[in-house]
Amino acid sequence: MAEYPVCLSQSARELAQLTVEEVQTAAKEVVKRKKAAKAADHNPPGGDMRKKMWRQHRLRVKDAVSMVDAEPPGFQAARITGVNNLRVEAVVFMQRTRANIQLLVEISRTMRTHGAINPFRYDAVPGASGVPGTLLRMEQLERDNREFGRRIMEVTSEVDSGLSYKQTLESRKMKPPPPLELPAQAMAKYAAFDIPLPKSDVELRRLFRPKIYFDIYLKDARPLGRLVIQLYTEAAPLVVLQLVKSCMCNQHSKFMVTRLFPNLWVETHLPLPPDSLLHQPLEYDAKVIDHGASSYVLSFSKDDIKGFSQHLSFAISFKPLAVVNGLRVGFGRILKGGKICDCIQSYGTKNGKLSRGLIFTECGLL
Structure with missing residues (x-):
């Protein structure tokens, strides 16, 4: 307690000290009342009983079992995530990928072969050669x-047409071809040799207009x-004679297609024996065929009129070529098979190289 100023009297000092002690005592009483009120708020009347009842209630609730299923519904993770279908989807994807790859491969092959093979969707695998089956079908067609x-020849009309049976047969017969007329200018150079010629028109045609044929096969396809070809003997006698001999002996394996220029011609080689007369200068007439x-x-x-070296080389044109008059000697024409020549043009290139092999499977004399 700080000392009062000396100027105060003893009684004033006692009075002031007494006043301070009363203030302190009153403050302590106020603090006690607040603590008592706070304790009263925490412990209301009957608070112990309520705590006891609350503890009993907690014990009862702790052991209680609900009669209603309040569990949350379960779920299948495999169904939601789709794990089980991943394998099936992978198999389907791989099958579709393989089918697409096979489709692209077959489309590429079809474009390269110009449709000369069967599509991949056919189950039957094509054989290495279709010639035997084709020959069997041709024979069956011929028999049919x-x-x-x-059966047609045995049919008789139920209506009287006024024509006799003999007249009907004569009308059905084909007219014979006109007699062969040989070019006088081409035959004049043989007049000095006094060569005896056949009298009948059939023999003349066999000698001066022989017909040969070639069966063509596309390698590894169909x-x-x-091709039916008519030869002109007076144009190049030795060349025609060599082709007729080869075809009569069915030497189809010796004929080889070497070069093919689309929209121009195809070149073919025929090997010659060492003693062939074609190695010598040739007699020819370039004016027989235009x-x-x-x-x-x-x-x-x-260039080969002085003699062929090792093989007879000839070409078949695909269109009229007036520009080669005077440069090449024509000795034959194709009578049947023009569509075949149009077809094989797609298997050549601009430099003459063949994209697919062409093979002669048979040849002969008609």
Whole structure:
């Protein structure tokens, strides 16, 4: 307690001290009342009983079992995530990928072969060669045609047409071809040799207009058909004679297609024996056939008139070529098979190299 100023009297000092002690005592009483009120708020009347009841209630609730299923519903993670379907989807994807790859491969092969193979969706695998089956079908077709023709010949009309049976047969007969007229200018050079010629028109045609044929097959694919060629003997006698001999002996394996220029011609080689007369200078007549008059003309170059070296080389034109008149010697024309020549043009290139092999499977003399 700080000392009062000396100026105060003893009684004033006692009075002031007494006043301070009363203030302190009153403050302590106020603090006690606040603590008592706070304790009263925490412990209301009957608070112990309520705590006891609350503890009993907690014990009862702790052991209580609900009669209603309040558990949350379960879920299948595999169904929601789709794990089980991943394998199936992977298999389907791989199958679709393989099918697409196979489709692209077959489309590429079809474009390269120009449709000469069967599509991949056919189950039957094509054989290595279709020639045997084609020949069997042709023979069966020929038999069916003969049987059909026989049945037609036996048909009699129920209506009187006024024509006798003999007149009907004569009308059905084909008219014979006109007699062969040999070019006088071409035959004049043989007049001095006094060569005896056949009298009948049939023998003249066999000698001066022989017909040969070639069956062409597309390698590893299918047969293309038959070419029927008429040769002109007076144009190049030795060349025609060599082709006729080879075809009569069916030497189809010796004929080889070496080069093919689309929209121009195809070149073929025939190996010659060492003692062949074609190694010597040739007799020819380049005016017998006009190259600009028609397509599908057989010819050889005038560079070979001094004799062929190792093989007979001739070409078949795909269109009229008037520009080669005087440069090549024509000695034959294609009578049947022009569509085959149009078809094989797609298997050549601009430099003459073949994209697919062409093979002669048979040849002969008609």
